[in-house]
Amino acid sequence: MVRVEGNGAAGSLIQVRGLDKTYRRGSEDIDVLQGLNLDVDKGDFVAFMGPSGSGKTTLLNLLGGLDVPTRGTISVAGDEITHMSRGKLTDWRARHVGLIFQMYNLIPVLTAFQNVELPLLLTKLSKAERRTHVETALSVVGLGERMRHFPRQLSGGQEQRVAIARAIVADPTFLLCDEPTGDLDRKSADDVMDLIKRLVQEYGKTVLMVTHDPLVARQANTTLHLDKGVLVEAGGRQGVVAGSAS
Amino acid sequence: MKFGRLIWANLVRKKARLVLTIGSFAVALFLFALLGVVNDAFSRGANVVSANRLVTINRTSIINTIPLSYRDEILRIPGVRYITHDNWFGGVYQDPKNFFPQFVIDPENQRQVFPELIVPDDQWNAFLKDRQGAIVGADTMKRFGWKIGDRIPIRTTIYGLQDTTFEFNIDGVYHGEKPEDDQTQFWFQWEYFKESVPDRFKGQIGWYTVRIANPDDAPRIAKAIDNAYLNSPYETKTETESAFAEGWVKQFGNIKFLIMSIGTVVFFTLLLVTGNTMAISVRERTNELGVLKAIGFPDRAVLGFILGESMAIALAGCVGLLLALVAIPQLSRAMAGLLPPLLVTAKTLAYGVIAALVVGFASGILPAYGAMRMRVVTALRRV
Numbered sequence: 177m178v179r180v181e182g183n184g185a186a187g188s189l190i191q192v193r194g195l196d197k198t199y200r201r202g203s204e205d206i207d208v209l210q211g212l213n214l215d216v217d218k219g220d221f222v223a224f225m226g227p228s229g230s231g232k233t234t235l236l237n238l239l240g241g242l243d244v245p246t247r248g249t250i251s252v253a254g255d256e257i258t259h260m261s262r263g264k265l266t267d268w269r270a271r272h273v274g275l276i277f278q279m280y281n282l283i284p285v286l287t288a289f290q291n292v293e294l295p296l297l298l299t300k301l302s303k304a305e306r307r308t309h310v311e312t313a314l315s316v317v318g319l320g321e322r323m324r325h326f327p328r329q330l331s332g333g334q335e336q337r338v339a340i341a342r343a344i345v346a347d348p349t350f351l352l353c354d355e356p357t358g359d360l361d362r363k364s365a366d367d368v369m370d371l372i373k374r375l376v377q378e379y380g381k382t383v384l385m386v387t388h389d390p391l392v393a394r395q396a397n398t399t400l401h402l403d404k405g406v407l408v409e410a411g412g413r414q415g416v417v418a419g420s421a422s
Numbered sequence: 423m424k425f426g427r428l429i430w431a432n433l434v435r436k437k438a439r440l441v442l443t444i445g446s447f448a449v450a451l452f453l454f455a456l457l458g459v460v461n462d463a464f465s466r467g468a469n470v471v472s473a474n475r476l477v478t479i480n481r482t483s484i485i486n487t488i489p490l491s492y493r494d495e496i497l498r499i500p501g502v503r504y505i506t507h508d509n510w511f512g513g514v515y516q517d518p519k520n521f522f523p524q525f526v527i528d529p530e531n532q533r534q535v536f537p538e539l540i541v542p543d544d545q546w547n548a549f550l551k552d553r554q555g556a557i558v559g560a561d562t563m564k565r566f567g568w569k570i571g572d573r574i575p576i577r578t579t580i581y582g583l584q585d586t587t588f589e590f591n592i593d594g595v596y597h598g599e600k601p602e603d604d605q606t607q608f609w610f611q612w613e614y615f616k617e618s619v620p621d622r623f624k625g626q627i628g629w630y631t632v633r634i635a636n637p638d639d640a641p642r643i644a645k646a647i648d649n650a651y652l653n654s655p656y657e658t659k660t661e662t663e664s665a666f667a668e669g670w671v672k673q674f675g676n677i678k679f680l681i682m683s684i685g686t687v688v689f690f691t692l693l694l695v696t697g698n699t700m701a702i703s704v705r706e707r708t709n710e711l712g713v714l715k716a717i718g719f720p721d722r723a724v725l726g727f728i729l730g731e732s733m734a735i736a737l738a739g740c741v742g743l744l745l746a747l748v749a750i751p752q753l754s755r756a757m758a759g760l761l762p763p764l765l766v767t768a769k770t771l772a773y774g775v776i777a778a779l780v781v782g783f784a785s786g787i788l789p790a791y792g793a794m795r796m797r798v799v800t801a802l803r804r805v
Binding site: 237240242243262263266267270273277281284285290294295297298303342 | 425428715716720797
C-alpha cells in the first residue's frame with residue numbers, strides 16, 4: 177500500500193515526512209521538493225512520473241541516501257537516514273539499497289561477473305560464497321552465459337540486466353530505478369520491465385522507479401505524479417489511497 | 423587483496439598511458455641511481471679514509487713538491503707512528519685514454535700506513551727485491567688483462583722527462599679490505615723513480631701520509647708539522663685524510679650540489695607529470711567512482727584505490743633501478759680511469775624505492791583526496 181498524506185501505518189517500509197529539498201543556484205533558491213509525505217510498504221512497486229525538473233530523480237536520490245534533504249525525515253525499515261553521518265549513510269546504502277541507472281553505469285574494465293561482484297566485496301563473504309551469489313544473480317537475469325563478457329561486448333538490454341544483477345546480488349531492502357528503460361529499445365525495455373516485475377512478484381522486492389514512459393509506469397502497482405516538487409495525484413490498479421502533500 | 427583486481431583493471435585500462443608513465447618513473451629512477459653512484463664515487467675518498475691518517479702537502483699546491491728530508495723530522499713529532507711518501511707519476515699506458523693513477527711509493531712504510539690495501543707477503547717481498555717492480559690494484563689488472571710477471575711500459579712527460587718510457591714488472595696485486603676501496607692504483611718504487619728523474623726532483627716528494635697513534639691528536643700534530651716549516655721555502659699544509667679527500671673532490675666543482683640540483687629537478691618534473699596523469703585518469707572516471715560510492719564503497723576505499731594505482735605505478739617504475747643495477751657496472755667499466763669506480767649499493771637502491779614511493783604518494787594524494795570528498799550525486803551527474 178502506498179500513501180502520500182503522511183498518515184501511513186507505523187509498519188511501512190519507507191516513511192517520508194515533510195521532505196523539502198532546496199538547491200541554491202547563484203543567489204536564487206530553487207525548491208525542488210516541498211513538504212513531501214510518502215509511505216511505501218514492503219513489496220510495493222511504485223512508479224514516479226512527472227515532467228523534467230519536477231524532482232523525480234532528486235526524490236530517488238534522497239530515498240537512496242545519495243543526497244540529504246533540506247528538511248524532513250526519511251525512515252527505512254526503522255532506520256532514520258536523514259541524520260546519519262556520511263560514512264554511516266554509505267554503509268547503510270551498501271546493506272539496504274539496490275541502484276539501477278538509466279545508463280547502466282557498469283565499470284567498463286570489469287567483466288559482467290566482476291561488476292556484479294562489486295557490492296559483495298564490501299561484505300565478509302568468502303570468494304566461493306561471492307561466486308555463488310554472483311552466479312545466482314546473473315542466472316536470475318538470464319545472463320549466466322555472459323559472465324566473462326565485458327560491458328562493451330553486451331547489448332544495451334544485457335548491460336541493464338547486468339546492472340540489475342548488481343543491484344540485487346547483495347539482497348538489498350529495496351531497489352531504486354532511475355529511468356531503467358530510458359536508453360533501451362522497446363523490446364529490450366519490455367524484457368527489463370518483465371525482469372523487474374518478476375523481482376517484485378517472485379522475490380518480494382520493493383521497487384521505486386522513476387520514468388517518463390507511461391507504458392513503463394503502467395507496469396508498476398502504483399503510479400505517483402510529481403509536479404513542481406509536490407505529489408499532486410496518484411493512481412494505481414489496486415485502488416491505492418493517495419493525495420497531494422499538505 | 424579482494425580490491426586488487428579493481429585496482430589492476432583500472433591501471434591497465436589505458437595501456438599506452440600506463441607504459442609511458444611507468445617509463446617516466448623508470449627513467450627518473452635510473453637517473454637517480456646514476457647520480458647517486460656518481461656522487462658516492464666522488465665522495466668515497468672521504469668515506470674510506472682512516473681517521474688516524476694525516477696528509478701533508480706543499481702549502482702552495484699539491485703539484486708543488488716538498489723535501490724528502492722532512493720525513494725523519496715529522497716522524498719525531500710525538501704521536502706520529504708511521505710516515506710514507508708518494509709522488510704522482512701521471513704516465514700513459516699505450517694510449518692516453520687508458521688512464522689509471524700511478525704512484526711512486528715508499529716501500530718501507532707503505533703497508534704500515536695503508537694496512538687496508540692488502541698485498542700477499544710473497545708478492546710484496548718479490549716487489550721489494552725488484553727495483554722495476556710494481557704492485558697493481560686488482561681492478562686495473564682485470565681491466566687490462568695483466569698477469570703477475572707481465573712487463574708493462576708506461577710513458578711519462580712530467581718531472582722534466584720528455585716522453586720517457588719506464589718499464590715495470592708486475593710483482594703483485596693488492597686488494598682493498600672493503601668493496602669501496604680503490605683498486606685501480608699502480609705502485610712502483612721510489613728508488614727506481616729517483617734514479618731516472620733530473621737532480622732537482624731527486625729529493626722531492628709529492629706528499630706525505632702520516633699515521634698517528636690517536637685520532638684525537640690530529641689537530642695538534644697537524645699544527646706541529648706545519649709550524650715546523652713555517653717561513654721555510656717549502657711551507658706545508660697538513661690536514662686529516664678526510665679533509666684532504668674532500669678538498670680533492672671540490673677541485674671538480676661542487677659535485678654534490680650539482681647532483682642534488684639535477685635530482686631535484688628530475689623528481690619535481692616527474693611529480694608534475696605523474697600528478698597530472700593521475701588527475702586526468704581520475705577525472706575521466708568520475709562517474710564510475712560515483713557509482714562505486716553509490717553502491718556503498720566508503721570514501722576511504724576510493725582514496726585507497728587511487729593511491730594504490732599511483733603507488734603501483736611508482737613501484738613498477740623501479741624497473742629503472744634494476745636497469746641501473748645492470749647498466750651502471752658496464753658504464754663503470756667503460757669509464758674506467760675517467761671516473762672512480764661506480765658501485766650500485768643497496769643503500770642507493772633503497773633510497774630509489776623510497777623516492778619512488780614518495781613521488782607515487784604525492785602524485786596520487788590530491789586527485790585521490792578530491793575523489794574521496796566528491797559527493798555521490800555530483801559524481802553521478804558527470805558523464
